[in-house]
Amino acid sequence: MKTQIFACLVAAALPLTVNAQTPHFKAGEYTATAEGIHGPVEVKVTFSNNAIKDIRILKQTETEGIGTVAATELPKKIIDAQSTKINGIAGATITSKAIFSAANKCIEQAGADPALLTPVAIKNRAGAKSLFADMVVVGGGGSGMAATIEGRMRGLNVILVEKMPYIGGAAAISGGQVVAQGSKLQKAYGSTKDSPESMMEDFLANGHNLNDKLMLSLYAHNVGGTIDWLHEKVGVKFIPNNLPFLAEYTHRRALEFEGGAKTMAAHLRKVIGENGAKVLYNTRVQSLITDEKGNVTGVKAVDNNGVTYTITSKATLLTTGGFGNNKSMLSEPVKSALYYGPVSSTGDGHQMGMKLNAGTQLMQYGKRYPNGIEVSPGIAKSTIYANVGAFGQAGILVDVNGKRFVNEKASNRHILDPMMKTPNKQAYVFMDEDSWKAFYKRLPETGVSHEDTGKYLNNDGKTAPLFVKGRTIKEAAQKAGINADNLAHTVARYNSFVKAQKDSDFGRPEQYMKKEISSEGPYYIVEQKPRFATTMGGLLTNDKLNVVRKDGSVIGNLYAAGELVGGTMGDDSPAGANVGWALTSGKFAADQIADKLTK
Template sequence: MKKKKILGLALALVITLSSLVGCGSNGTFTGQADGKHGAIKVEVKIKDEKIQDIKVIESSENIVLSEPVFNKIKNVMVEKNNSNVDAISGSTETSKGYIAAVQNALEKAGIKSDGDKIVVEHLKEEETTQEYDVVVIGAGGAGFSAALEAEKAGAKVVILEKMPSIGGNTLISGGEMNAPETWVQKNVGIENDSAETFYNDTLKGGDNKGLPEMVKILADNAKSAAEWLRDEVNVKFIDDKLFQFGGHSVKRALIPEGHTGAEMISKLKIKADEKEIPVKTETEVKELIVENGKVTGVKAKNLAGQDLTFKATKGVIVATGGFGSNVEMRKKYNAELDEKYMSTDTPGTTGDGIVMAEKAGANIMNMEYIQTYPICNPETGVISLVADSRFDGGILVNQEGKRFVEELERRDVISKAILNQTGKQTYLLWNEKIDEISNTIDVHKSEYEMLIKQGLLYKADTLEDAAKFFNIPVDELKKTAERVSGFAKNGKDEDFKHRGKLVSLEEGPYYIQKAIPSVHHTMGGLVIDTETRVLDKDGKIIPGLYAAGEVTGVVHGTNRLGGNAITDITVFGRISGVNAAQGK
């Protein structure tokens, strides 16, 4: 009996040792690392110590942004049998997380990556001169809207994008879209909105510095633009809920499924694919081609190093976004917004379209007006979508535990108020009751978990616990919560005239989140007319040149109201596409 037991143990040891020896050559191994929005988990298949395949089995990264990044890095790793790959510019945190996850799996397999880092390059060469009716610069919401309408009007269209992924700021936004008299307002019983009310809110929200005729086009076409996204592009909006962003007199912001711009961008890309509109990523436009005073195309360069010419027989549409990620350009027009401010924007928002259009004679306006978003991650500068609970009753307090501003004020007003507080920071406080209304934690679970991990958000059973976590005076926070609860009961905010609906904070659990302002939107840009044609410094049309979206400076004035960007890019993107296709 004893001999059998020893024999069994020996056999088990042999099997164990055999599996350990063999694990360095064959098998499937899992690895994990943190990306931009949480854990990335991969499965790496190894045969004869060579990488055969890599699968992402878990990820909280934006699927539209991350998929092409993962695929490019995977292809290089498999081809070179080496995980020592350089991060892709423009998707640095996501690609670093993916690379680290693969390397974690390879370590478990007993395989090391060494040697010089491999740069992921675009190797596919193409025709150096190509001709289209309409060339669209920028693959964000404005660019796709323009391209689809140009194609519908009969034009042969191409979209050029310098980044490795599509979407721009639209993709990483909350994706909410303001529009009056929509089906959702009808569903929730809002009957006191109109295009005129929306117009007045928007004009006032920008201190009357937006051009009235452009704001009117925005307001008058917002509803039809929303219906176009819903009916033709198949964007899914939540049917029974709206946001009321700061500066708006009523709830009117449509909320896409998933509460991010990924819904809009993914559906726009699907539609563009259906229409066979080519989207050329990693293709940077360097300059506009001007012949006899007319813009007739663009010169570009791809990652393969090719110099390319794209002729445009009818028009070029600039939809390149703003310049929030270009610190030097920010300082040029507003010295206050220097390196001490992080940005919510994608790395590609560097003002290229404004600069190249200026070289072609374009006029610019409102460049000094640069907006900060008040509630952002203090470590990364990224906008917090979990914090959208603010729109349903969450309150802002300072280090002393006191409210200091109306939570539904304009973004610029809230940001300035935060910067006047101790530590130039704020804390957003809400409870389970508010979260049941907003549902932001469930919808943005990966961000919530990341904030918890970073120590920037804390769930507390009591207000004492919440105050202690961030070293806020307990008595002051309790006093503030009691006062707000009283306002919630009597329906009147006696301190800051909250224009929405406050919610009682008498019961927990509570959530408290630390936040700072971060550069978010540049209101200034190219001057366009009501047909989206770019104007020169004398107010004359530059033939063949159109623009739409954040690259323009005519709509928002000193401050853009929340939810107006998606409306802007869709309304004016569509107009630019139709007019460029017609050569109007």
């Protein structure tokens, strides 16, 4: 999955005090740059003799919907506070730090010390507001965005409440593939023999038959129509004629978003911005409102300025995502895996539902991938598409003993399971120069910038994440702590399989065995550790996505969709499945609500 992780900062301003003395600047315009997550962020700051008058972001290539919000909002916050000693934007730590750093350089050029600029007081705008909606959607990830769009298309008055300063959630930073079984595009691109039954069989096999079959059937019978809706009515674009090979599936059934997940999410944001839905950003729902019969009649929420909202609604749809960023809700082995998901995944909807005695299932499971690098303690980034590039050349996976242990083109699940049986429960991608070039080219697709890659290589295995380069197999192996003699033997054995066009050890497909590993260096080794973002468990729902209590009764007017709904995937999700489920269940829930309200 293309995914990337940012540590959370509170978006609201800290309690502030008035400056002890008026600052003095050399009036004029100054520019400076600092490194963001995807490259340099260039900032221009304009000063009068005693104030920061204007801040412009001249250049940035940050993540759409996360980093770009920081680029939009932080300049005004700095000007209001007349200081960079404020909190950044929630979920955009790296971009926020880059803007602060560049602004501080400009302050220094203007002859002042940024550390001495105490933030000025900002007026508290707390108050109370009452709102009404046909449908209130809690959470603006993939399912929340799909529900908001479909709700407006069906004529509903929709309020979307999002605790972050942007919408997009996990869907915006997903791998960019989406299940499209039964869609017109799947058939048009050559996969004509797929079926809901085949999809369900594949999902059950991947999920160890633990799947909620009712939810899985709902998914399999509605995903095709959802993809058609996205393409034909919402305007989401897909890469033409592209149904990539994915080991989890017996048929090619995944499409790729044109421009990736970030472009898809940006388009959905644009549609929501134009379709009349009211969106409350930086606003966290604190509780559900119920009547004397236990039916949900709306939500209570508060924003970062202290404004409280009472939103009365005919239907409430929870689309709050998972709980991967809430350690207290996680179980082992997921709890110990590196996390790479959104900071917003804290289980808010799960907790609200459980307070109303909602049933849950499969809460102990999370989707783990075998292709993470540890960019900071406990935090991962993905190399999944970089690996695809390497394995398209002559890259192989080895364990710490220098031995292959798996078919590199197997499903994530079938790579992870044997990887967890290796001596140190991790693996290593071993690459010659051509494989490295293919790997390196695709690293930015999952948020690993080429600038950071250069730093990792320069560290040469001395600090995490482990990226090493050696002139010989032995030198690279020794730097990585891998058995060099075994690795040399493994390379020779793999090359013999390439010559024979048959992987006698693990059955790597012939189309991915076109090149031998070069006999000449340099060689590269990159760590592979388990990473996780998506939780598999959640609330119980019925065939209309109404939330169901432990005793089987329906909680009136309360619906759920997306990752919050438990069981669809079983204990593991195949490629493209999570974003597909989010979009499908979000639209489906909105249709159920619209059908009920417009009878």
